[in-house]
Amino acid sequence: MPLIKRKQLAACALALLSVAPRAGATPQAAPSTDESRTVRVTGHYDNAVGTSDxxxxxxxxSELIVNRPALRTGELLEFVPGLIVTQHSGDGKANQYFLRGFNLDHGTDFATYVDGMPVNMRTHAHGQGYSDLNFLIPELVQRIDYRKGPYFASEGDFSSAGAARIRLADRLPQGQASVSVGQHGYLRGVVADSAAAGQGTLLYGLEVNRNNGPWDVPENVRKYSGVLRYSQGTADNGFSVTAMAYKNSWNATDQVPLRAVESGQIGRFGSLAPSDGGDTSRTSLSYALRQRTQNRLFEFDAYLIRSQLELNSDFTYFLANPGQGDQFQQSERRTVAGVNASESWTTQLFGLPLRNKLGVQARVDRLSPVGLYSTLARVRQATVREDRVREASIGVYGENTVQWLPWLRSVAGLRYDAYRFKVDSSVEGNSGAAQDHVVSPKLSLILGPWSQTEFFVNYGKGFHSNDARGTTQTRLPDGTSSAPVTPLVPTRGMELGARTQWLPGLQSSLALWRLDVASELLFVGDAGETQPSRASRRHGIEWNNHYVAAPWLQFDLDLAASRSRYTQNDPAGNFIPGSIDKVASFGVTVTDRGPWSGALQLRYFGPRPLIEDNSVRSASTTLAYARLAYQLNRKTRIALDVFNLFNRRASDIDYYYASRLPGEAADGVNDRHFHPVEPRSARLSLSYAF
Known part of the structure; x- marks a missing residue:
């Protein structure tokens, strides 16, 4: 791994002012015939000194993505240091995400994009910011650009804890077909290729997946995904048109009460609601344009998304309805349309190099309808509430980068977002319109590098939007009065950080951060109501290390610790339920050892408070994944993946709340409810390049 030479530090700093190839991309130095002067770091991560703010x-x-095993598609985001991805239901539902002291639920406060299209769904039937990545085909992912904290002007809603921008490939080096088989009825097939088409390239990818899982009620996953893309030019000077389609149906074994397992009523992988499950679909059409001139870059994205979800769940069993049970259905039909446009250019002021960027982002969501229904074996019995929603937003931002000195750079940004909500509700008194706006300033200082080390000071304000139904709500579905919630909740974050390459082959970074949230207000889809909570503060430390010990051997070590508390005292306690406090990840990747390659990933997910007074806590979870692969010939490869290598009996997630089983008191029993990690399992994959 070549390192930046000391004599080039000033040149490297000035190079940072060149226009970025695309949104979120890192600047790259021009090719050089003198290897000692090449500012480039190879490997699975591009986190070198001089590449970020x-x-x-x-x-x-992509090299790391294809060389590490993953149990679920959503675990792509676990490559982001410190981020944990779990599941509490079937594999057609969005994952649970944890980062920087947050239980992000299904995506709130972590923004995810695929080629400029937002994945987070606002005013979603199941949860605000719902991020379902199951439509992705991992083999087509080219790179993931990640950011943490509200310090970046181009990041808006849901990005206070962080953001990830997933970039799909325009072309593949060769066609590929693979078949994977595993225990519990697992079967997956993928075929993908790209070819010249006129003046451009046509890329396609298809995936079919079947899986029953270890559950007593077979999961019966039926998943289909497809991608078709036409592109011309390059990633930073060309265009692409992409069509995507996805459909999935499944049965779900949600979290179960511990007392039911301990009494022997059900097994560890049993279910008390065998008809839970759902079906979902997503189709999209997107256009991306990048036009570069000598000192300017124009970027434009447009997208249209249609999605559908019907999700049937029963978390409390016979607590609310002792006769037929508490199953409910969350359903929505959604259309999303949006555009993003930005112009970047370089100039000088009083001899100081400047880089400027202006951008606008607009999005409209239409839900017709989004509803909550009581059900029996997935058949609707009654409507709790049904709403038709239109939610529109526009965000404009500006960003200015100044290279004051060879060792001092500043990035100042300002963002303005305006939202309008319109709700037509089946609940009397809940229809209406609301609007809100928020201003978010940003400032970063980058000092260095000195001795292959640079330092960062970051500050920024951000926000997350609340469910549109809560902004016009005056009463709950049961008729009791309710006050509307704040539409846009401000956040404020700050960070001190350092990055170094003092050891050849090592990229190491350290960050001390803090994030304040004005209110944890969220619409609770499971209950059909909005429940406000208090202001909160989170702070912590992260240490990330990526070491290329040899061209064929890489080590990754990521450690994170955080503290999360409500800042307004309450007799119930000030701990935030589900807030994560410790995360550790260790990985080893071996490639090109003759025909052999392999990987080992170890992930520790620390204990969490489950109620406000911290009297009930979850246990920690430690899991290991492993891969061993053999190249049979130039085109054929076989790989064995083993998940939960040490067969740990642990939880994917834990909750603490009241539920009622047959024969129990009418008020139910407060108990720990858990979703177990899957037992040790193996998958064998055969891949062929053509």
Whole structure:
């Protein structure tokens, strides 16, 4: 791994002022015939000195993604240091995400994009910011650009804890077909290729997946995904048109009460609601344009998304309805349309190099309808509430980068977002319109590098939007009065960081951060109501290390610790339920050892408070994944993946609340409810390049 030479530090700093190839991309130096002068770091991460504006910002390359095993598609985001991905239901539902002291639920406060299209769904039937990545085909992912904290002007809603921008490939080096088989009825097939088409390239990818899982009620996953893309030019000077389609249906074994397992009523992988499950679909059409001139870059994205979800769940069993049970259905039909446009250019002022960027982002969501229904074996019995929603937003931002000195750079940004909500509700008194706006300033200082080390000071304000139904709500579905919630909740974050390459082959970063949230207000889809909570503060430390010990051997070590508390005292306690406090990840990747390659990933997910007074806590979870692969010939490869290598009996997630089983008191029993990690399992994959 070549390192930046000392004599080039000033040149490297000035190079940062060149226009970025695309949104979120890191600047690259021009090719050089003198290897000692090449400012380039190879490997699976591109987190070198001089490539970012914060210690917690980075890039994950496709080489790492294809060489590490993943149990679920959503675990792509676990490549972001410190981020944990779990599941409490079936594999057609969005994952649970944890980062920087947050239980992000299904995506709130972590923004995810695929080629400029937002993945987070606002005013969603199941949860605000719902991020379902199951439509992705991992083999087509080219890179993941990640950022943490509200320090970046181009990041708006849901990005206070962080953001990830997933970039799909325009072309593949060769066609590929693979078949994977595993225990519990697992079967997956993928075929993908790209070819010249006129003046451009046509790329396609198809995936079919079947899986029953270890559950007593077979999961019966039926998943189909497809991608078709036409592109011309290059990633930073060309265009692409992409069509995507996805459909999935499944049965779900949600979290179960511990007392039911301990009494022997059900097994560890049993279910008390065998008809839970759902179906979902997503189709999209997107256009991306990048036009570069000598000192300017124009970027434009437009997208249209249609999605559908019907999700049937029963978390409390017979607590609310002792006769037929508490199953409910969350359903929505959604259309999303949006555009993003920005112009970047370089100039000088009083001899100081400047880089400027102006951008606008607009999005409209239409839900017709979004509803909550009581059900029996997935058949609707009654309507709790049904709403038709239109939610529109526009965000404009500006950003200015100044290279004051060879060792001092500043990035100042300002963002303005305006939202309008319109709700037509089946609940009397809940229809209406609301609007809100928020201003978010940003400032970063980058000092260095000195001795292959640079330092960062970051500050920024951000926000997350609340469910549109809560902004016009005056009463709950049961008729009791309710006050509307604040539409846009402000956040404020700050970070001190350092990044170093003092040891050849090592990229190491350290970040001390803090994030304040004005209110944890969220619409609770499971209950059909909005429940406000208090203001909160989170702070912590992250240490990330990526070491290329040899061209064929890489080590990754990521450690994170955080503290999360409500800042307004309450007799119930000030701990935030589900807030994560410790995360550790260790990985080893071996490639090109003759025909052999392999990987080992170890992940520790620390204990969490489950109620406000911290009297009930979850246990920690430690899991290991492993891969061993053999190249049979130039075109054929076989790989064995083993998940939960040490067969740990642990939880994917834990909750603490009241539920009622047959024969129990009418008020139910407060108990720990858990979703177990899957037992040790193996998958064998055969891949062929053509």
């Amino acid at each position: 914060a210690a917690s910002q980075g890039v994950i390359n």
